[in-house]
Amino acid sequence: DTAVSQTPKYLVTQMGNDKSIKCEQNLGHDTMYWYKQDSKKFLKIMFSYNNKELIINETVPNRFSPKSPDKAHLNLHINSLELGDSAVYFCASSQMYSPSPLHFGNGTRLTVT
């Protein structure tokens, strides 16, 4: 059973397009995250939701909009894609106020041409 699953695995699109990445976790965690990993492998937090409520909103262009319909799902919608958005995007989940580590999805490699 996949614990954190995100789709698609690969996304190739042109500048200016809008795209979405979906994420679901079946671990019963109350907190979900989006991370961006750039070409230098730096992991940068973008957003975090706890029980559908936005709790972390780092300095991210407002072209990026997260949506959490319930605590098991966190989607990421990106408008007007730019070349600099090319990266690997990871969804992750954890349980707040516990020793739980982050459980990561397998990542989505986004390539903007």
Added chain:
Amino acid sequence: AQTVTQSQPEMSVQEAETVTLSCTYDTSESDYYLFWYKQPPSRQMILVIRQEAYKQQNATENRFSVNFQKAAKSFSLKISDSQLGDAAMYFCAYRDSNTGNQFYFGTGTSLTVIP
């Protein structure tokens, strides 16, 4: 915000030898959690080992062990009997027990295993 520092961007080790990856962190908290993650070329993020700050005993998982020095705020990862499959990017991560939601990652160490 807490910071996590991995001062070795790249390391290499001969197969079957032992290597230690360093990690230091900055915090004023007394209770927190520390983790090491492995990211092989497949890009999957795999939890290697975890340590709870209140536990004095160093965590061990098979060939992986940590040297946790709370006073020095140091959390190094030792890989014994290195195998080709250990080649990966390794990330150190910190989590407060009080604020609970934020994880802080180091910049990673790329480990090469030489046959």
